[in-house]
Amino acid sequence: xxxxxxxxxxxxxxxxxxxxxxxxxxxxxxxxxxxxxxxxxxxxxxxxxxxxxxxxxxxxxxxxxxxxxxxxxxxxxxxxxxxxxxxxxxxxxxxxxxxxxxxxxxxxxxxxxxxxxxxxxxxxxxxxxxxxxxxxxxxxxxxxxxxxxxxxxxxxxxxxxxxxxxxxxxxxxxxxxxxxxxxxxxxxxxxxxxxxxxxxxxxxxxxxxxxxxxxxxxxxxxxxxxxxxxxxxxxxxxxxxxxxxxxxxxxxxxx
Amino acid sequence: xxxxxxxxxxxxxxxxxxxxxxxxxxxxxxxxxxxxxxxxxxxxxxxxxxxxxxxxxxxxxxxxxxxxxxxxxxxxxxxxxxxxxxxxxxxxxxxxxxxxxxxxxxxxxxxxxxxxxxxxxxxxxxxxxxxxxxxxxxxxxxxxxxxxxxxxxxxxxxxxxxxxxxxxxxxxxxxxxxxxxxxxxxxxxxxxxxxxxxxxxxxxxxxxxxxxxxxxxxxxxxxxxxxxxxxxxxxxxxxxxxxxxxxxxxxxxxxxxxxxxxxxxxxxxxxxxxxxxxxxxxxxxxxxxxxxxxxxxxxxxxxxxxxxxxxxxxxxxxxxxxxxxxxxxxxxxxxxxxxxxxxxxxxxxxxxxxxxxxxxxxxxxxxxxxxxxxxxxxxxxxxxxxxxxxxxxxxxxxxxxxxxxxxxxxxxxxxxxxxxxxxxxxxxxxxxxxxxxxxxxxxxxxxxxxxxxxxxxxxxxxxxxxxxxxxxxxxxxxxxxxxxxxxxxxxxxxxxxxxxxxxxxxxxxxxxxxxxxxxxxxxxxxxxxxxxxxxxxxxxxxxxxxxxxxxxxxxxxxxxxxxxxxxxxxxxxxxxxxxxxxxxxxxxxxxxxxxxxxxxxxxxx
Numbered sequence: 001x002x003x004x005x006x007x008x009x010x011x012x013x014x015x016x017x018x019x020x021x022x023x024x025x026x027x028x029x030x031x032x033x034x035x036x037x038x039x040x041x042x043x044x045x046x047x048x049x050x051x052x053x054x055x056x057x058x059x060x061x062x063x064x065x066x067x068x069x070x071x072x073x074x075x076x077x078x079x080x081x082x083x084x085x086x087x088x089x090x091x092x093x094x095x096x097x098x099x100x101x102x103x104x105x106x107x108x109x110x111x112x113x114x115x116x117x118x119x120x121x122x123x124x125x126x127x128x129x130x131x132x133x134x135x136x137x138x139x140x141x142x143x144x145x146x147x148x149x150x151x152x153x154x155x156x157x158x159x160x161x162x163x164x165x166x167x168x169x170x171x172x173x174x175x176x177x178x179x180x181x182x183x184x185x186x187x188x189x190x191x192x193x194x195x196x197x198x199x200x201x202x203x204x205x206x207x208x209x210x211x212x213x214x215x216x217x218x219x220x221x222x223x224x225x226x227x228x229x230x231x232x233x234x235x236x237x238x239x240x241x242x243x244x245x246x247x248x249x250x251x252x253x254x255x
Numbered sequence: 256x257x258x259x260x261x262x263x264x265x266x267x268x269x270x271x272x273x274x275x276x277x278x279x280x281x282x283x284x285x286x287x288x289x290x291x292x293x294x295x296x297x298x299x300x301x302x303x304x305x306x307x308x309x310x311x312x313x314x315x316x317x318x319x320x321x322x323x324x325x326x327x328x329x330x331x332x333x334x335x336x337x338x339x340x341x342x343x344x345x346x347x348x349x350x351x352x353x354x355x356x357x358x359x360x361x362x363x364x365x366x367x368x369x370x371x372x373x374x375x376x377x378x379x380x381x382x383x384x385x386x387x388x389x390x391x392x393x394x395x396x397x398x399x400x401x402x403x404x405x406x407x408x409x410x411x412x413x414x415x416x417x418x419x420x421x422x423x424x425x426x427x428x429x430x431x432x433x434x435x436x437x438x439x440x441x442x443x444x445x446x447x448x449x450x451x452x453x454x455x456x457x458x459x460x461x462x463x464x465x466x467x468x469x470x471x472x473x474x475x476x477x478x479x480x481x482x483x484x485x486x487x488x489x490x491x492x493x494x495x496x497x498x499x500x501x502x503x504x505x506x507x508x509x510x511x512x513x514x515x516x517x518x519x520x521x522x523x524x525x526x527x528x529x530x531x532x533x534x535x536x537x538x539x540x541x542x543x544x545x546x547x548x549x550x551x552x553x554x555x556x557x558x559x560x561x562x563x564x565x566x567x568x569x570x571x572x573x574x575x576x577x578x579x580x581x582x583x584x585x586x587x588x589x590x591x592x593x594x595x596x597x598x599x600x601x602x603x604x605x606x607x608x609x610x611x612x613x614x615x616x617x618x619x620x621x622x623x624x625x626x627x628x629x630x631x632x633x634x635x636x637x638x639x640x641x642x643x644x645x646x647x648x649x650x651x652x653x654x655x656x657x658x659x660x661x662x663x664x665x666x667x668x669x670x671x672x673x674x675x676x677x678x679x680x681x682x683x684x685x686x687x688x689x690x691x692x693x694x695x696x697x698x699x700x701x702x703x704x705x706x707x708x709x710x711x712x713x714x715x716x717x718x719x720x721x722x723x724x725x726x727x728x729x730x731x732x733x734x735x736x737x738x739x740x741x742x743x744x745x746x747x748x749x750x751x752x753x754x755x756x757x758x759x760x761x762x763x764x765x766x767x768x769x770x771x772x773x774x775x776x777x778x779x780x781x782x783x784x785x786x787x788x789x790x791x792x793x794x795x796x797x798x799x800x801x802x803x804x805x806x807x808x809x810x811x812x813x814x815x816x817x818x819x820x821x822x823x824x825x826x827x828x829x830x831x832x833x834x835x836x837x838x839x840x841x842x843x844x845x846x847x848x849x850x851x852x853x854x855x856x857x858x859x860x
Contacts, residue, residue, distance in 0.1 A: 024663070028663060030656060030661055030662045030664075031652065031655055032664065033646045033648040033661075034652065035646065035647040036646055036647075039641065040638055043603075043634060043638065046603065047630055047631075047633075047637075050610075050630060051626060051627050054607060054610035054611050054626060055613075055614060056614060059778065059780065103649050104649075104650050106647050106649060113580075113585060114578075114584075114585040114586070115576060115577050115580065117577055128576060128577070129576065172658075180650075181659050182658050182659060185658060185660065189666050189730055190645075190660065190669050196576060198576075199576065
């Protein structure tokens with residue numbers, strides 16, 4: 001039995017929707033947020049319609065059930081039923097989208113605040129364009145010393161940071177669930193793996209209150225660590241973060 | 256009348272620059288004069304020398320107050336300049352690009368002795384000549400608006416770029432002259448040696464036009480990555496250092512390629528407009544062919560464009576971490592998602608046009624069954640291309656996911672995944688083109704089978720290489736290698752395109768036609784794909800242009816001259832998108848007007 005192209009389109013759309021919902025939501029237990037799913041489905045539908053309509057016969061076959069329904073005088077009753085269903089469906093979707101909810105509104109959160117070109121901490125001014133980790137050089141020059149520095153950085157981490165960022169550095173510390181947004185997950189490829197050490201130094205030293213004026217308001221519970229630990233301890237903890245996660249800080253070829 | 260308008264506008268702009276130059280640049284000097292003065296000082300007494308050293312030859316960047324920005328009731332300076340600059344840029348991109356491919360098409364016509372190419376090239380340049388005067392009008396409006404609303408900024412810029420601004424004005428005359436001779440002399444210089452003269456004029460026109468753009472690019476990139484000045488903005492006297500600033504070359508390359516793609520898409524829209532309004536079969540066939548050629552130009556330039564864009568972005572990041580993060584990880588990150596969607600739309604519409612175009616040939620049926628697989632890969636890459644790293648989620652979704660990142664889709668949000676996806680998307684678009692190209696042909700060479708095997712092997716090898724580079728270098732190495740791995744990815748893609756094209760050309764040399772190609776035998780839907788291509792390009796350029804300018808944030812000249820006007824804030828994404836959309840509507844309305852003018856100009860009683 002040959003199924004009509006329109007039905008085929010509906011089936012294919014259903015299969016892709018089901019894949020996104022079931023595979024990610026049930027099998028992987030990581031559902032796709034509705035904002036992203038809507039974008040995915042929009043282009044899946046567009047793609048399916050393009051494939052089914054690129055030939056003249058294909059387009060005619062795809063449209064013929066709709067054309068038939070709209071133009072055939074014998075299908076008056078069916079037409080009415082479809083019109084009612086479509087209108088009710090549209091009304092239902094609209095109602096669901098605008099009905100009052102206790103849910104906080106969606107937010108286009110900017111995840112990486114842009115750093116300033118220079119900033120003040122420990123009564124000094126740092127230039128973020130040239131700032132480097134003073135201990136990084138020991139990785140090559142004196143590996144034993146480097147190892148000790150990383151170890152000391154680990155101590156700083158477990159005394160100060162792990163309560164929120166977690167003992168696996170995955171942002172799942174004891175207090176993590178009390179924060180929105182959750183503390184940064186350093187194991188994620190999109191956090192420290194994408195950043196320079198100078199950026200981490202700035203974020204740690206100045207914390208939430210040090211975030212830039214631009215693109216405010218920022219949401220960050222990060223303490224101003226320059227009030228609690230030393231400059232050296234910050235550089236050491238940065239060594240530890242990269243060492244533990246296995247990432248290498250962002251760097252550039254010399255221009 | 257049209258000539259007169261252009262001449263008046265040209266004279267007006269040059270006069271505006273000449274008059275404003277001495278008024279706005281009391282301290283400015285040419286680099287030569289500066290060097291001479293320094294020499295003279297050196298031979299003077301030591302006291303005098305000290306004094307000369309203390310007194311700077313050029314002033315530092317002014318520190319402006321809100322009152323330094325003139326206000327005109329009923330006008331918002333930033334929006335006026337935003338719209339004028341954007342509209343000028345769109346038209347300029349179009350009129351600079353068209354002569355490039357007109358020259359190539361004219362050359363092809365000359366080499367093949369096929370008059371159709373010559374006629375088409377003439378029709379292309381005819382569209383751009385109407386747009387040329389509009390470009391000048393918006394250029395004049397932009398220059399005047401800048402002087403009116405931002406006089407101190409213009410004074411500072413003129414102090415550094417005065418000489419290049421004058422050169423720009425004179426080059427504009429040269430461009431106008433070469434364009435008018437090239438266009439109006441088309442029929443006069445159309446045979447024998449005269450044709451060579453005509454081609455040379457076309458070459459001069461392109462050289463002058465490109466130089467003009469490079470000069471304007473220098474001013475724009477100076478505002479982003481100032482060169483030739485010290486930390487206080489004091490010009491050091493070396494004009495070349497100011498022009499040849501850090502981002503100048505990446506922008507030059509990106510804009511040149513993008514202009515060609517854009518110009519192709521706009522003339523494609525013109526061909527679609529004429530196709531849809533055509534009354535005869537011959538007309539339909541002509542405009543179908545014209546639309547196909549324009550689309551070919553647009554796609555040929557679109558394919559390397561992401562690479563040029565990537566280089567530009569990497570250089571922005573290298574110049575300033577702040578600008579880099581603002582651009583793609585910070586406040587403009589969501590506009591990049593819109594950019595990704597629009598670029599995907601460009602690829603989809605370009606592919607759809609090719610697939611529909613296969614209807615021109617009876618032999619294409621053989622390949623129809625492969626289209627669904629190509630579409631699947633392109634859509635899959637497209638989904639990866641626009642997947643954001645940070646997701647927009649409700650609180651319920653946030654809890655269900657256990658954090659702000661998606662464990663499996665999150666990694667698709669960073670550049671290695673995007674690079675991999677776009678390379679594969681480009682390869683499959685090229686595959687669509689290869690199938691279209693051979694749709695109506697049957698290869699007659701004895702080695703055709705091996706040729707096909709070689710092409711499949713090249714494709715497969717390159718895709719494996721691109722995925723490996725993307726996954727291994729993208730996720731398991733440091734960032735310097737991550738960024739570096741994009742180069743072999745691009746090289747793989749370009750290698751496939753060049754090698755497969757060479758094999759294809761030789762394989763189908765003297766090939767048998769299945770049936771005569773039926774130009775004009777394409778559905779109207781395909782023409783709407785051409786419209787979509789032009790509109791997507793326009794919108795994309797507007798949004799990306801805003802981002803490029805917006806990453807300076809509250810600086811006129813980044814880190815040198817602060818913008819202290821009331822408008823020195825970064826507007827919301829929605830507001831910016833609205834302004835750009837209004838500009839797109841104005842531009843498209845003017846473009847349709849130009850199309851209409853061209854249509855009526857070719858009507859005969």
